[in-house]
Amino acid sequence: MIKKVMCFxxxxxxxxxxxxxxxxxxLKKLGRDDIEVVHSTIDDVMEGAADLYICSQDLVKxxxxxxxxxxxxxxxxxxxxxTEKLEKVLAEE
Amino acid sequence: xxxxxxxxVRIFEKAADWKDAVRRSVLPLEKGGxxxxxxxxxxxxxxxxxxxxxxxxxxxxxxxxxxxxGALKTQIAVTLFREEVDFDGFDRDDAxxxxxxxxxxxxxxxxxxxxxxxxxxxQDDDKMEQILQAANEDELYTLFV
Numbered sequence: 001m002i003k004k005v006m007c008f009x010x011x012x013x014x015x016x017x018x019x020x021x022x023x024x025x026x027l028k029k030l031g032r033d034d035i036e037v038v039h040s041t042i043d044d045v046m047e048g049a050a051d052l053y054i055c056s057q058d059l060v061k062x063x064x065x066x067x068x069x070x071x072x073x074x075x076x077x078x079x080x081x082x083t084e085k086l087e088k089v090l091a092e093e
Numbered sequence: 094x095x096x097x098x099x100x101x102v103r104i105f106e107k108a109a110d111w112k113d114a115v116r117r118s119v120l121p122l123e124k125g126g127x128x129x130x131x132x133x134x135x136x137x138x139x140x141x142x143x144x145x146x147x148x149x150x151x152x153x154x155x156x157x158x159x160x161x162x163g164a165l166k167t168q169i170a171v172t173l174f175r176e177e178v179d180f181d182g183f184d185r186d187d188a189x190x191x192x193x194x195x196x197x198x199x200x201x202x203x204x205x206x207x208x209x210x211x212x213x214x215x216q217d218d219d220k221m222e223q224i225l226q227a228a229n230e231d232e233l234y235t236l237f238v
Binding site (some may be wrong): 008012013015017021041042055057075076077078 | 139146147151160183198204205215229
C-alpha cells in the first residue's frame with residue numbers, strides 16, 4: 001500500500017520540488033490525493049522513508065537500495081510521463 | 094517572474110563542454126554576490142557524483158547546489174546556448190540542454206515560488222519554442238518576466 005511518496009534529487013531543493021508539485025497534480029487527477037508527497041535530498045533516501053520514490057532516471061539505483069518502489073523520470077516537468085508512471089505503479093497494488 | 098534581473102540573462106553561441114556551460118551559467122550570480130565562487134564547483138561536483146540530474150527536460154538544465162555549497166541570496170539566472178550542450182560521459186543519452194536556468198537558494202523554501210513559475214514556463218511548448226529562438230538577451234528576458 002502506497003501512503004507516502006518521496007521525490008528526491010541531488011540537492012533536495014530544485015528538481016525534487018518540481019517533481020513533488022507534478023506528482024501532487026498527477027495524484028489528484030488519478031483520484032489519489034490521499035497519498036502524501038514530500039521532496040527531499042538523496043541523503044534522506046533510506047529504508048522506510050517512503051513507499052514510493054520518484055527521481056530522475058540516473059538516480060534510480062540509489063532508491064532501489066532503500067527498498068520500496070521507484071519511478072525514474074526522463075523528463076521531470078512532463079505531466080504525461082509522471083501521470084502514466086504513477087498510474088502504472090498504483091495499478092500494481 | 095519578479096526575481097529575474099536583466100543583467101542575469103545571457104546568450105552564448107556555444108560552450109566548450111558541460112562544465113564550461115555550468116560555470117558560465119553561474120557567473121552572473123557570482124558577480125552579483127548571490128553565490129560564492131565555490132558554488133559553480135559545487136554544482137559540477139554534484140553532477141559528477143550523481144549524474145546529470147539537473148537536466149530537467151528536453152533542452153533545459155537547472156544548475157543548482159545546496160544552500161551550504163555557497164548560495165548566499167536566492168536568485169536565478171537564465172543562460173541560453175545556441176548550440177546544444179551535451180552532458181557527455183554519463184549513462185544517459187538525453188542529457189542535453191540549450192537553456193540553463195541557474196538557481197541559487199539560500200534556504201530550503203525561499204525559491205519555491207520562482208521554481209513553480211519556471212515549471213509552468215517549461216510545460217508551455219509555445220513559450221519554450223520562443224525562448225529557444227529568442228533573437229537577443231532583451232527578448233529572452235521579456236519572455237521570462
